[in-house]
Amino acid sequence: MLRIKGLTKRYRTGDLALKGIDIEVPDGQVMALIGPSGAGKSTVIRCINRLVEPTAGTITLNDTEIVGLRSGELRRMRRRMGMIFQEYALVERLSVMENVLSGRLGYVGFWQSFMRKFPQSDIDEAFRLLARVGLDHMADKRADELSGGQRQRVGICRALIQNPELLLVDEPTASLDPKTSRQIMRLIKELCGERKLAAIINIHDVMLAQMFAERIVGLKLGEIVYDGPPDKLTPAVLTQIYGEEDWASTIRKADDDAEPVDEIAPATPAETPVIERARLAGLT
Amino acid sequence: MSGAIVTSKKVWQRHDRKTQLAVWAAWLFGTAVFVYCFQLISERTIWAFVWDAPAQAADLGARMVPPAWSYIHYLWRPIWDTLNIATLGTIISIVIAVPIAYCAARNTTPSVAFVRPVALFIIVASRSINSLIWALMLVTIVGPGVFAGIIAIGLRSIGFVAKLLYEAIEEIDESQVEAVRSTGASAAQTTVYGIVPQVMPAFAGITVFRWDINIRESTVLGLVGAGGIGLELNAAITQLYWTQVSLMLLVIIGTVILSEWVSAKVRHAII
Amino acid sequence: MSLALPAHRTWKKPPAIKRAWLRWTLIVGAAIYLSLALGTTHVNWSRVWEGLPRGMQFVTAFLPPDFTSRWTEIVEGIAETLWMTVAATVVGIALSVPVGIGAARNIAPLPVYYFCRSVLAVSRSFQEIILAIFFVKLFGFGPFAGFVTLSFATIGFYGKLLAEDIEDMDPSQAEAVRATGAGWLQWLNYGVQPQVMPRMIGLGLYRLDINFRESAVVGIVGGGGIGATLDTAFNRYEFDSAAAIILIIIAIVMAVEYSSGYLRRWVQ
Numbered sequence: 001m002l003r004i005k006g007l008t009k010r011y012r013t014g015d016l017a018l019k020g021i022d023i024e025v026p027d028g029q030v031m032a033l034i035g036p037s038g039a040g041k042s043t044v045i046r047c048i049n050r051l052v053e054p055t056a057g058t059i060t061l062n063d064t065e066i067v068g069l070r071s072g073e074l075r076r077m078r079r080r081m082g083m084i085f086q087e088y089a090l091v092e093r094l095s096v097m098e099n100v101l102s103g104r105l106g107y108v109g110f111w112q113s114f115m116r117k118f119p120q121s122d123i124d125e126a127f128r129l130l131a132r133v134g135l136d137h138m139a140d141k142r143a144d145e146l147s148g149g150q151r152q153r154v155g156i157c158r159a160l161i162q163n164p165e166l167l168l169v170d171e172p173t174a175s176l177d178p179k180t181s182r183q184i185m186r187l188i189k190e191l192c193g194e195r196k197l198a199a200i201i202n203i204h205d206v207m208l209a210q211m212f213a214e215r216i217v218g219l220k221l222g223e224i225v226y227d228g229p230p231d232k233l234t235p236a237v238l239t240q241i242y243g244e245e246d247w248a249s250t251i252r253k254a255d256d257d258a259e260p261v262d263e264i265a266p267a268t269p270a271e272t273p274v275i276e277r278a279r280l281a282g283l284t
Numbered sequence: 285m286s287g288a289i290v291t292s293k294k295v296w297q298r299h300d301r302k303t304q305l306a307v308w309a310a311w312l313f314g315t316a317v318f319v320y321c322f323q324l325i326s327e328r329t330i331w332a333f334v335w336d337a338p339a340q341a342a343d344l345g346a347r348m349v350p351p352a353w354s355y356i357h358y359l360w361r362p363i364w365d366t367l368n369i370a371t372l373g374t375i376i377s378i379v380i381a382v383p384i385a386y387c388a389a390r391n392t393t394p395s396v397a398f399v400r401p402v403a404l405f406i407i408v409a410s411r412s413i414n415s416l417i418w419a420l421m422l423v424t425i426v427g428p429g430v431f432a433g434i435i436a437i438g439l440r441s442i443g444f445v446a447k448l449l450y451e452a453i454e455e456i457d458e459s460q461v462e463a464v465r466s467t468g469a470s471a472a473q474t475t476v477y478g479i480v481p482q483v484m485p486a487f488a489g490i491t492v493f494r495w496d497i498n499i500r501e502s503t504v505l506g507l508v509g510a511g512g513i514g515l516e517l518n519a520a521i522t523q524l525y526w527t528q529v530s531l532m533l534l535v536i537i538g539t540v541i542l543s544e545w546v547s548a549k550v551r552h553a554i555i
Numbered sequence: 556m557s558l559a560l561p562a563h564r565t566w567k568k569p570p571a572i573k574r575a576w577l578r579w580t581l582i583v584g585a586a587i588y589l590s591l592a593l594g595t596t597h598v599n600w601s602r603v604w605e606g607l608p609r610g611m612q613f614v615t616a617f618l619p620p621d622f623t624s625r626w627t628e629i630v631e632g633i634a635e636t637l638w639m640t641v642a643a644t645v646v647g648i649a650l651s652v653p654v655g656i657g658a659a660r661n662i663a664p665l666p667v668y669y670f671c672r673s674v675l676a677v678s679r680s681f682q683e684i685i686l687a688i689f690f691v692k693l694f695g696f697g698p699f700a701g702f703v704t705l706s707f708a709t710i711g712f713y714g715k716l717l718a719e720d721i722e723d724m725d726p727s728q729a730e731a732v733r734a735t736g737a738g739w740l741q742w743l744n745y746g747v748q749p750q751v752m753p754r755m756i757g758l759g760l761y762r763l764d765i766n767f768r769e770s771a772v773v774g775i776v777g778g779g780g781i782g783a784t785l786d787t788a789f790n791r792y793e794f795d796s797a798a799a800i801i802l803i804i805i806a807i808v809m810a811v812e813y814s815s816g817y818l819r820r821w822v823q
């Protein structure tokens with residue numbers, strides 16, 4: 001359970017990015033955060049992880065207060081939250097495996113990580129996750145040799161190997177083509193379902209948000225202007241969030257939910273993982 | 285643009301008169317400064333020597349051929365020393381320059397107000413003093429020999445390596461570092477996983493580049509007593525053994541060309 | 556999840572150099588070289604030990620450095636160095652323009668090209684100091700030798716960069732000027748010069764900077780300037796004067812670097 005109360009952020013430049021917002025995200029809920037550019041979506045996520053310092057307000061994750069933690073406690077807190085970034089933010093000159101394992105840095109000591117001697121259980125978990133997203137045969141490739149969709153899946157693995165209680169996802173699909181975008185969103189949703197993970201997903205694509213999130217929060221100029229289920233997102237609400245526009249074609253129609261035929265990584269493993277992998281590799 | 289200049293000269297002249305005037309003034313000023321400087325130099329010059337120089341040069345040239353090839357046996361050791369001065373000096377400079385660069389880069393320095401200026405001052409001081417001057421100092425302090433040369437090369441290279449390295453550190457992609465930090469990594473881990481991989485290619489390139497420069501520089505350190513082939517060269521010149529001098533010049537050219545080739549190869553392999 | 560994968564797949568970071576024999580050759584080679592290099596480097600530790608107090612003396616000489624007792628020599632040395640720098644930069648650049656043009660493959664005929672390229676190669680392969688020794692032999696002690704040295708070194712640096720710049724220029728612009736019926740010099744002036752000028756001015760200022768640093772050392776072998784003053788100070792163990800000179804050199808280098816950076820921005 002994530003509780004945000006009165007979260008306010010004023011940047012050193014004077015921008016008041018968040019004006020005292022309150023959000024509660026129960027365990028297992030996938031929440032989409034939408035809003036125009038500059039609304040403060042990234043700021044919310046980065047405040048939760050304390051990559052930026054909140055100016056005021058409280059954030060509690062499962063009864064631990066995040067604001068005001070000292071550095072050691074903050075590190076332990078951060079490893080309970082997995083983060084996924086818009087431009088993937090993989091360390092490009094490290095291999096896929098090293099990128100995934102870097103999600104365990106909060107758990108291992110410096111020398112262990114320096115010598116790349118991670119516990120076997122971490123390595124098993126890394127291979128399991130990579131297999132889950134169809135990339136285990138690419139473990140020793142360098143991250144900058146991957147396509148955008150593949151990189152984002154590595155980013156997802158890096159977040160999940162932290163064994164987090166909360167996923168913070170900042171525009172996961174902004175640099176991807178429409179089809180890959182759906183695959184990535186579906187993957188995130190499935191993984192959250194499997195692990196009963198709460199997630200906050202910043203996203204610009206309203207249709208995708210409606211398709212994959214159970215709850216939508218609309219942010220505008222640092223204030224929450226909508227908080228409710230996806231199907232209550234009417235043109236009037238969108239106008240309130242984004243401003244005047246013809247919204248009719250943006251909003252998802254009921255029959256648009258048909259699953260595409262070439263589906264990504266089903267939750268249940270196939271009998272022949274080799275074929276499965278080859279197929280997945282071809283997708284991106 | 286150039287076509288316009290040719291075809292519409294009048295417009296261009298009127299349009300640019302102010303700049304044109306400034307350019308002419310700069311030329312005039314520059315010429316005056318140059319003439320003045322040259323005058324001062326010429327006052328301290330014995331022009332008879334200068335007019336005699338071509339004859340002297342011809343004479344010197346004649347004395348230099350053929351190079352004393354057999355003397356090469358006495359040069360292997362100095363060449364080896366020269367190579368060691370450059371290589372060991374480069375290694376020392378790297379060991380010291382890396383933490384200095386870390387302190388000088390805006391995004392990694394522990395303190396912008398206190399540590400960074402100190403690091404920047406060390407960089408400037410090391411860079412502005414030529415390795416020959418460093419060698420001069422060190423020879424009076426630790427005595428003549430290879431050791432002084434190694435330290436001199438090391439001290440001179442610190443500034444160079446640290447400057448290029450800290451500029452590379454300032455240019456890294458901050459989002460990758462942030463992603464590593466967001467996993468709960470400590471500061472040291474964030475450095476190793478987020479920063480080091482990004483600056484590694486630049487670092488390797490800088491090192492090889494500096495090594496190449498150091499080979500050139502270490503050939504002359506012997507002139508002030510800091511070991512290497514320069515020592516032999518100095519001795520040969522003072523004793524007027526010109527055929528040995530020409531041999532050593534050839535050896536130096538050979539070493540420099542070889543090191544240039546090696547560093548080009550290595551840099552190519554890295555990038 | 557039980558995928559049909561081995562239960563424990565180990566993972567090790569793949570080595571940076573894939574071929575094992577190459578990797579080991581490099582590692583063993585480096586180790587052998589280092590031990591040989593360290594083993595054959597004779598360090599007279601007792602002499603170093605003796606020198607340490609002198610080193611301390613030198614460090615303490617910086618606080619405070621002695622500007623006064625050798626002030627006239629210092630001023631004279633600095634002035635000489637500055638004239639040398641300016642004159643050598645001007646003459647060096649003036650001479651490197653024809654050489655650089657001659658060394659540009661796209662506008663020079665082949666014999667001229669080879670001749671100019673070899674001039675550049677000779678000038679670049681010798682350290683300034685080695686050149687200075689010979690010029691001192693030829694022209695006698697004093698700033699003239701230093702001036703010739705730096706001019707010659709400037710030709711190598713500037714001529715090469717100019718030649719490369721001309722080779723990289725946009726041929727269509729130059730052709731457009733030639734199409735107007737311009738003569739060869741006019742063509743250079745209108746078609747080539749505007750393209751290479753901005754960068755070359757910047758490089759000229761940069762070379763001024765380098766020449767100043769180098770002129771501080773040609774004095775050590777008799778080429779005049781502050782280097783000679785510094786050498787004398789060291790030989791007399793006048794560390795506090797030497798410290799003063801070094802501080803002045805650092806200050807001037809910083810000033811030149813800063814102002815040349817500023818000028819470069821102003822020119823472009």
Ligand SMILES: Nc1ncnc2c1ncn2[C@@H]1O[C@H](COP(=O)(O)OP(=O)(O)OP(=O)(O)O)[C@@H](O)[C@H]1O
Binds near residue numbers: 016017035037040
């Ligand atoms: N590092 C910063 N320093 C100063 N102001 C910032 C900083 N980061 C963001 N802001 C400001 O805070 C406000 C909210 O920015 P934020 O990045 O959270 O918006 P966003 O909703 O994520 O936008 P987008 O959809 O474009 O990513 C903006 O006005 C922005 O200018």
Ligand SMILES: [Mg+2]
Binds near residue numbers: 041043170
């Ligand atoms: Mg954002």
